[in-house]
Amino acid sequence: MMHPNKKRLRRSMMFLNCQKPGLIKDPYIYKPDSIMLDLEDAVAENQKDAARYSLYHALQEIDYRGVERVVRINGLDTPHWKEDIRVCVAGGADTIRIAKTESAQDVHTVEEHVLAAEREFGRPEGSTLLMAALESCKGVLNALEVCQSSERLIGIALSGGDYTKDLQTTITGTGVELQGARQHMIIAARAAGVQCWDTVFTNLDAMDVFEEEVKMIKMMGFDGKSLVNPRQIDIVHKVFTPSQKEIIFAEKVVREIDEKKAQGIGVFTVDGKMIDIAFYDGAKRTIALAKASGVYEGDL
Amino acid sequence: MEIKKAAMAGTLESSDAQVTVEPGSGSIDLTIESSVIHQFGRQIRATVLETLDRLEVRDAKVTVVDKGALDCTLKARVECAVYRSNDITENLPWGGVIR
Numbered sequence: 001m002m003h004p005n006k007k008r009l010r011r012s013m014m015f016l017n018c019q020k021p022g023l024i025k026d027p028y029i030y031k032p033d034s035i036m037l038d039l040e041d042a043v044a045e046n047q048k049d050a051a052r053y054s055l056y057h058a059l060q061e062i063d064y065r066g067v068e069r070v071v072r073i074n075g076l077d078t079p080h081w082k083e084d085i086r087v088c089v090a091g092g093a094d095t096i097r098i099a100k101t102e103s104a105q106d107v108h109t110v111e112e113h114v115l116a117a118e119r120e121f122g123r124p125e126g127s128t129l130l131m132a133a134l135e136s137c138k139g140v141l142n143a144l145e146v147c148q149s150s151e152r153l154i155g156i157a158l159s160g161g162d163y164t165k166d167l168q169t170t171i172t173g174t175g176v177e178l179q180g181a182r183q184h185m186i187i188a189a190r191a192a193g194v195q196c197w198d199t200v201f202t203n204l205d206a207m208d209v210f211e212e213e214v215k216m217i218k219m220m221g222f223d224g225k226s227l228v229n230p231r232q233i234d235i236v237h238k239v240f241t242p243s244q245k246e247i248i249f250a251e252k253v254v255r256e257i258d259e260k261k262a263q264g265i266g267v268f269t270v271d272g273k274m275i276d277i278a279f280y281d282g283a284k285r286t287i288a289l290a291k292a293s294g295v296y297e298g299d300l
Numbered sequence: 301m302e303i304k305k306a307a308m309a310g311t312l313e314s315s316d317a318q319v320t321v322e323p324g325s326g327s328i329d330l331t332i333e334s335s336v337i338h339q340f341g342r343q344i345r346a347t348v349l350e351t352l353d354r355l356e357v358r359d360a361k362v363t364v365v366d367k368g369a370l371d372c373t374l375k376a377r378v379e380c381a382v383y384r385s386n387d388i389t390e391n392l393p394w395g396g397v398i399r
Contacts, residue, residue, distance in 0.1 A: 021373040022315035049389045050309050050380045056394055057372035083390050090394030121395055 003129060005068070005094065006154050009033050009292040011224035011240040012233045013070065013157075013197060017042035018051035024058045027067070030230035034068035039084050040075070040099050048080050052087045059091030068094050070131065073110075075100040082113060089117035089128055095154060100162070101132035102139040104149035111150050129154050131197075135162035140181045147192030155195030156185055157226055163199075173203070175213065186221045195223040204229055214239045241293040242286045250286035251298055253279050301382055303360040309380035310373075317369035319348075319377040321385050324359040328352060334366035347371050351378040354397045 012032040016023045018039050027035050037058070043051045059069060071093045073084035077100070088096050098110050107130060114128050130152045134140050140163065147156055160178055164170055169177045182198065189196035198217040201210045210232060214225060218239050225236055242250070252270050257280050260268050267276040290296035303323050310318040332344055344366055351374070352362065362378075369377070379398055383389070392398060 020313070020316075021369060021376075022313060025315060025370055025373075049384070050376070052392075053309075053376035053380045053398070054373065056398060057376045060399070061372040083392070086392070087394055 003126065003152070006129065007195070008068065009289075010068070010154075010195060010197065011293075012227055012236045013224060014227040014230065014233065015042070015072070015200070018055045018058075018071075019043045019047050021054060024054065025062065027230070028063075028065040030233050032067060032227065032230075032233050033224065034070050034095075035064065036070045036072050036097055036226065037093075038072045039080070040072045048074070052083065056087050056091045059088075059093055070095040070097050072097040072099060072133070076106055076109060081110075085110065085113045086117050086120070089114060089123055090121040092123065093128065095129040095131055097157070098130060098132045099159075100135045100139070101146055101156075102134075102136060103142050104145040107132055107146060107149040107153060111152060114152070126152065128152065131155055131157060133157045133159045134181075134185065135159035136166045137163070139163075140184060143185050143188035144191060147188050147194050153194060155197065155223065156189055157197040158182065158185055158199040159226075160199030171202075173206075173209065175216065182217065182220060182222075190221065196221070198222050198225040200226045200228045201232070202228055204231065207231070207235065211235050211239070237293070240289070241295055242290045244295075246286055247290045247296065247298070250283040250290075251300055253283035254287065254300055257283075301355050301357050301386060303357060303382065303385045304387075305385050307381045307384035309384060310369075310377035312365060312367055314367055315369060315373065316367050317374050317377050318365045318367075319374075319381045320363040321357075321378075321381045322361040324361050326359055328358065329361045330364070331362070332364045332366065334364075334368075336366070336368060340366075343371075344374060347374045348378055351375045352382070354399070355379065355382050356397070357382055 010033050013034040013036050014032040015036045015038050016027055018024060018037050024037060037055055039051050071088045073096055074080035118125050130150060131154050132146050134143060134156055143156060158181055160171055163181055164177050186196045201213055214236050253275055256270050287300050303321050306322040308320045310316050312318055330348060334344060348364055
């Protein structure tokens with residue numbers, strides 16, 4: 001049976017450094033869909049242990065009010081990831097983000113240790129979800145096998161900084177260097193029926209450029225974006241939440257298709273646009289997204 | 301647990317606490333410095349002593365410099381300092397004495 005939260009709404013996934021108690025004590029006030037408590041890059045090498053104690057007590061004692069609690073663990077090439085998994089599972093993290101994923105085998109390795117931890121700490125088997133960050137050319141090329149690797153896997157996220165380093169270029173601000181990875185990853189994710197998230201945007205002085213990027217990845221089909229600052233959340237939610245105009249049109253499409261199908265009519269027009277059965281799933285998805293975003297007042 | 305050597309955890313940033321543990325002279329000797337000592341001194345003291353008790357630390361000199369840490373942060377910093385004093389970083393008893 002599919003985990004009930006596997007396909008939940010994840011437009012905004014905000015990184016928070018586990019090393020900083022001031023950051024992890026109340027991020028739910030900004031209302032992101034998910035927080036990503038970071039044990040990896042944001043935590044200094046000699047503070048990896050300290051971050052785990054903070055993480056454990058935060059997971060156990062802070063009420064994050066329905067915000068999904070994802071934890072980014074250290075890569076499989078470090079000495080830290082096994083203890084990271086133990087503390088995540090013991091603390092009751094909803095999801096583990098695997099850094100630097102390159103293959104289905106990487107996901108299987110993590111899954112094996114997650115299962116062992118669920119048994120050790122008496123948590124239901126299969127309750128901890130996984131997501132994979134693709135941060136290298138090899139990882140991006142293996143996107144499909146990663147997406148198909150585990151029932152626990154909710155999706156894949158692009159990590160643009162490390163990926164462009166591997167590609168021997170840099171983040172240019174034009175997006176040209178990320179085009180191939182973005183396109184490939186979203187196709188792989190959809191082929192496997194999992195979600196897909198875009199990389200972070202780190203220039204907080206260019207909110208207009210950020211908004212353009214969010215609009216672009218929405219058009220490409222992404223489910224959301226990794227974020228580094230609470231100021232980015234509202235913009236992502238605005239772009240990813242259907243407008244009332246889109247919702248009304250989607251309702252008309254669903255109702256008309258249902259009605260015309262009964263009358264034996266396959267193609268017709270709605271508000272001057274040619275519509276047939278191919279539009280049905282998209283319209284349903286718009287309504288589902290509106291419902292999940294809390295802006296739907298209709299009865300479909 | 302025995303405090304085998306001096307160890308420290310935490311920072312002096314807002315919402316954090318810096319906890320130092322050192323080998324004691326027969327009992328727990330706890331010193332707390334906090335800008336909110338009048339309001340929360342008793343609670344900070346209780347949280348630190350409870351955490352040390354759970355870890356079975358009976359003999360230590362403990363110094364806490366509190367910068368407005370929540371209880372969960374105080375516990376995390378005390379535990380980290382105690383385990384650091386024993387050089388333990390793996391196979392920790394999450395949900396056991398750490399809770």
